[in-house]
Structures are given as C-alpha cells and as structure tokens.
Amino acid sequence: DADVTQTPRNRITKTGKRIMLECSQTKGHDRMYWYRQDPGLGLRLIYYSFDVKDINKGEISDGYSVSRQAQAKFSLSLESAIPNQTALYFCATSDQGGGVEETQYFGPGTRLLVL
Amino acid sequence: AQKITQTQPGMFVQEKEAVTLDCTYDTSDPSYGLFWYKQPSSGEMIFLIYQGSYDQQNATEGRYSLNFQKARKSANLVISASQLGDSAMYFCAMVRSQGNLIFGKGTKLSVKP
Numbered sequence: 473d474a475d476v477t478q479t480p481r482n483r484i485t486k487t488g489k490r491i492m493l494e495c496s497q498t499k500g501h502d503r504m505y506w507y508r509q510d511p512g513l514g515l516r517l518i519y520y521s522f523d524v525k526d527i528n529k530g531e532i533s534d535g536y537s538v539s540r541q542a543q544a545k546f547s548l549s550l551e552s553a554i555p556n557q558t559a560l561y562f563c564a565t566s567d568q569g570g571g572v573e574e575t576q577y578f579g580p581g582t583r584l585l586v587l
Numbered sequence: 588a589q590k591i592t593q594t595q596p597g598m599f600v601q602e603k604e605a606v607t608l609d610c611t612y613d614t615s616d617p618s619y620g621l622f623w624y625k626q627p628s629s630g631e632m633i634f635l636i637y638q639g640s641y642d643q644q645n646a647t648e649g650r651y652s653l654n655f656q657k658a659r660k661s662a663n664l665v666i667s668a669s670q671l672g673d674s675a676m677y678f679c680a681m682v683r684s685q686g687n688l689i690f691g692k693g694t695k696l697s698v699k700p
Contacts, residue, residue: 503686505688513692514690514691514693515632515678515680515688517687517689520685520687522686528685530687562632564632574620574686575622575634576622576634576688578631578632578634580631581631581632583630
C-alpha cells in the first residue's frame with residue numbers, strides 16, 4: 473500500500489463550488505505539505521503543517537484553506553473554485569530533523585479541472 | 588532570496604549513454620539540502636537523490652550521482668547508462684529553513700533507442 477494517498481485522484485468541478493482534497497499518510501511523519509503544479513512552473517507551496525497545531529501559509533495560499541485533522545491527515549479546501557485553480561495538486565510528508573531526513577515523499581497527485 | 592534554476596527545458600540522450608542535467612541554486616543559508624525528483628508521464632514525484640551542503644562527498648544512488656560544486660552553487664544530476672524508462676521530467680529542489688522545498692522549473696529528458 474502507498475505511504476501517501478490522495479483522494480480524489482481526478483476531479484472536475486464548476487466555478488464557485490467548494491471542494492476538498494484529502495491526504496493521508498502512514499509514514500508516521502509530523503510534517504505535511506500541499507503543493508500545486510502548473511505547466512512550466514514547477515511545484516509551488518500552498519500550505520504546510522509541522523504538527524497538528526501548526527499550520528502555515530505558503531507562497532500561494534490565497535483562495536485555499538487547510539485542516540490538519542490528525543497527524544496522518546491533511547486536507548486542502550478550495551472555498552469557491554475558480555478556473556485558474558485548475559492544476560495538479562500534490563500532498564507531501566517529511567520527517568523533522570535535518571539532512572536526508574527532510575526528504576519529502578509525495579502522494580500520487582490530484583488532477584483538478586475547474587470549469 | 589532562495590532560488591533554483593534549471594536552464595535546460597529539454598534534453599535528449601541516446602540509450603546507454605550518460606547525461607548531465609544542470610541545476611544552480613542561490614541561498615544565503617549556511618546549511619541547506621538539495622534534492623532531485625523524477626516525474627514520469629504518469630505524474631507522480633519520485634525522490635532520486637539528496638546532497639547536504641556539508642557532505643564531503645558527492646551523493647550517489649545507483650545510476651544517479653550528484654555533481655556538487657559548492658563554490659559554483661551547482662548541483663548537477665548525472666544519470667549513467669540511460670534507459671528508456673528514464674524519460675521523464677526532472678526537478679531540482681532545495682529545502683528552505685521553514686522546511687518546505689523550492690523547485691526549479693524542471694528539465695524534460697527524452698531517451699532515444
């Protein structure tokens with residue numbers, strides 16, 4: 473079984489709808505992240521969480537919110553989806569500590585299309 | 588500001604040959620980590636290799652090695668004996684002090700039979 477799972481894997485929604493993307497991990501990591509990937513732009517950070525009570529905005533948090541329900545679960549919400557939020561969304565996890573322990577492990581991604 | 592630059596949007600390599608993918612970075616942090624990820628057409632992000640700024644030796648993982656030149660702020664990925672399955676996007680990334688990664692824009696590698 474995959475260590476980092478994301479649901480749904482694909483989603484089509486309409487402008488103005490609220491949607492939630494979910495992420496679960498079995499790696500036992502404290503740190504979790506949400507990224508979005510747009511063609512030609514690499515991955516950009518939306519939100520990150522170092523533990524259940526620690527939530528931080530990334531570089532492109534406008535229009536998004538998150539919830540860390542448990543150590544293993546981190547959800548991303550689009551309160552009112554707009555077409556330019558069409559992208560590939562990744563959840564990632566990492567252990568704390570320095571060096572190679574900071575390696576981030578990614579879920580399979582969610583392809584979101586906002587019409 | 589921290590930044591990752593990958594100047595090769597696309598690269599071609601003949602099967603069984605070696606290829607180098609370029610990555611330069613900019614940071615004022617005294618300690619940092621550099622990563623390479625592979626993204627095949629299926630979309631997942633696969634961790635390949637890590638290099639710490641204080642590591643004395645260049646990192647190696649199987650056919651992957653990292654040519655780390657600290658003074659030049661470069662961390663190039665070398666893939667030896669290329670295989671058709673190596674065709675993918677490759678991203679260089681650096682971990683920031685907050686713990687998140689910043690990514691380059693990627694290099695698309697195509698391996699020709």
